[in-house]
Amino acid sequence: MGGYGDVKLLREDGLRLDGRKIDEMRPIEIEAGILPGADGSAWVKHGLNIAVAAVYGPMEAHPRKIQRQDRCVIDVRYNMAPFSTSDRIRPGYNRRSREISKVTSEALESVVICERYPRSKIRVEIEILSAEAGTRCVGITAASVALADAGIPMRDLLVGVASGKVEDIVVLDLDKAEDNYGQADLPVGILPNTGEIAFLQMDGDLSPDEFNLAMEYNFKAAAEIHEIMVDALKRRYEGGEN
Amino acid sequence: MVALVPTLLRQELARLAESGARLDGRGQWEARDIVLETDCLYNGEGSAKVVWGDTIIYAGVKFEMRTPWPDRPNQGSLMCSAELRPIAGRKYEPGPPSPESIELGRVVDRGIRESGCIDMEKLCIVPGEKVWGVMIDIHVLSDQGNMFDACALAAIAALRTAIVPAERFDVGEDYTLKVKSTPIMASFTRVGGRYVFDPSAEEELGGDERIHITLGDEGHLHSLQKGLKGVFTPEEFAEIFDVAQSRCVDLRKLVANQEGN
Numbered sequence: 001m002g003g004y005g006d007v008k009l010l011r012e013d014g015l016r017l018d019g020r021k022i023d024e025m026r027p028i029e030i031e032a033g034i035l036p037g038a039d040g041s042a043w044v045k046h047g048l049n050i051a052v053a054a055v056y057g058p059m060e061a062h063p064r065k066i067q068r069q070d071r072c073v074i075d076v077r078y079n080m081a082p083f084s085t086s087d088r089i090r091p092g093y094n095r096r097s098r099e100i101s102k103v104t105s106e107a108l109e110s111v112v113i114c115e116r117y118p119r120s121k122i123r124v125e126i127e128i129l130s131a132e133a134g135t136r137c138v139g140i141t142a143a144s145v146a147l148a149d150a151g152i153p154m155r156d157l158l159v160g161v162a163s164g165k166v167e168d169i170v171v172l173d174l175d176k177a178e179d180n181y182g183q184a185d186l187p188v189g190i191l192p193n194t195g196e197i198a199f200l201q202m203d204g205d206l207s208p209d210e211f212n213l214a215m216e217y218n219f220k221a222a223a224e225i226h227e228i229m230v231d232a233l234k235r236r237y238e239g240g241e242n
Numbered sequence: 243m244v245a246l247v248p249t250l251l252r253q254e255l256a257r258l259a260e261s262g263a264r265l266d267g268r269g270q271w272e273a274r275d276i277v278l279e280t281d282c283l284y285n286g287e288g289s290a291k292v293v294w295g296d297t298i299i300y301a302g303v304k305f306e307m308r309t310p311w312p313d314r315p316n317q318g319s320l321m322c323s324a325e326l327r328p329i330a331g332r333k334y335e336p337g338p339p340s341p342e343s344i345e346l347g348r349v350v351d352r353g354i355r356e357s358g359c360i361d362m363e364k365l366c367i368v369p370g371e372k373v374w375g376v377m378i379d380i381h382v383l384s385d386q387g388n389m390f391d392a393c394a395l396a397a398i399a400a401l402r403t404a405i406v407p408a409e410r411f412d413v414g415e416d417y418t419l420k421v422k423s424t425p426i427m428a429s430f431t432r433v434g435g436r437y438v439f440d441p442s443a444e445e446e447l448g449g450d451e452r453i454h455i456t457l458g459d460e461g462h463l464h465s466l467q468k469g470l471k472g473v474f475t476p477e478e479f480a481e482i483f484d485v486a487q488s489r490c491v492d493l494r495k496l497v498a499n500q501e502g503n
Binding site: 059088 | 283284285286289296298300301302303304306323325327328329330331332336338339377379381383384385386410443
């Protein structure tokens with residue numbers, strides 16, 4: 001969190017700079033099955049973020065040392081395209097994308113019924129084509145729609161969503177300015193049907209009460225996003241395609 | 243991953259070739275459906291998406307401010323590179339850039355650079371101190387055949403929509419990058435013993451060498467590349483060169499239509 005106090009992020013009328021209410025999400029569009037060569041795929045537009053996820057597998061896990069005798073491993077790669085941000089990103093892995101890939105993989109392993117595929121690997125590729133704050137959450141949402149599209153059994157759809165704090169007010173779904181100049185960011189991955197949490201990160205400064213309110217916003221938003229995800233998957237299989 | 247080429251596929255492609263047919267029923271020089279969309283990425287200074295059959299490509303243009311090379315103090319630079327990320331298909335694996343993705347980026351780069359469509363001196367801000375570096379990044383989301391042509395189309399379409407972000411760098415007002423021409427690539431792959439335009443993924447799997455031809459507005463050659471194992475005769479080249487001329491005209495119209503001309 002940058003935490004520069006001199007940038008106004010809330011308007012006189014209490015709305016945010018882009019006109020949203022404090023507990024209002026940016027618009028979300030989801031499409032499942034957009035990549036013909038993948039076993040499962042999804043395209044998610046969340047505000048100005050665009051993420052595309054592909055699933056390949058289950059397939060043989062190699063090298064053999066990564067195999068697990070009783071379950072599959074989920075090999076996640078989160079990557080930002082060079083043109084996804086205002087300053088070009090040099091291609092290739094960096095510390096940030098490695099960390100996000102690791103925790104995303106662990107979150108997905110918590111919802112996929114991995115025991116179904118011993119000694120296998122499921123590849124999950126997340127490409128961020130346009131980034132405007134909250135890309136790890138958009139990536140998680142895209143990845144879980146892609147897994148469902150690939151027919152991988154899961155305990156629930158995992159929904160990525162974030163809340164944060166700007167000008168001492170807890171707000172849902174930070175945009176770029178709020179992320180850069182706000183006081184806290186709390187991205188989580190929620191299983192809407194069970195009410196469990198599989199992904200959690202946070203940085204900044206939140207009181208226990210603020211944390212609880214941010215979580216409340218996140219759960220409310222997760223239920224909304226879940227509906228859009230389910231709708232995208234239903235649309236994919238309407239009309240008898242595949 | 244090693245791509246195993248089934249003998250049966252090669253035999254079938256050879257059998258079809260005898261009667262001038264293709265696996266998906268297309269003619270020898272017929273392309274799949276192509277959909278081009280430009281200005282589709284918020285953070286790209288220019289951007290394009292190409293859906294060519296089942297092949298899906300994004301290209302984005304970014305500008306960097308840099309110091310000029312000492313031997314060219316009043317010239318900016320242009321670079322085009324391609325990333326074949328593992329999302330592009332089952333056979334692609336993570337790791338440092340593969341020779342294939344480097345070849346892809348460089349062949350597209352040469353076609354655009356050598357066409358002279360960008361005046362490098364126009365990219366100079368302060369001679370000897372500040373110039374623009376134009377970066378075209380190609381992102382392959384789905385490789386289902388004829389990636390080279392799709393990438394080249396996305397790259398030039400993105401470049402032709404680019405806005406120089408001068409305001410963000412505090413050097414005046416934003417303006418449209420001047421791109422003087424539209425270099426277009428047409429590629430041919432030997433399938434079943436003869437060349438075809440726009441091979442599908444299966445045709446590439448069971449095919450042999452490929453030839454990439456980039457032509458400028460006047461039909462002049464700007465880049466050539468032969469890839470993969472195989473040989474060809476001058477007569478064969480003459481034939482595909484003729485086809486390339488007409489295919490490039492068609493593809494150039496697609497780019498022009500996007501710009502509303």
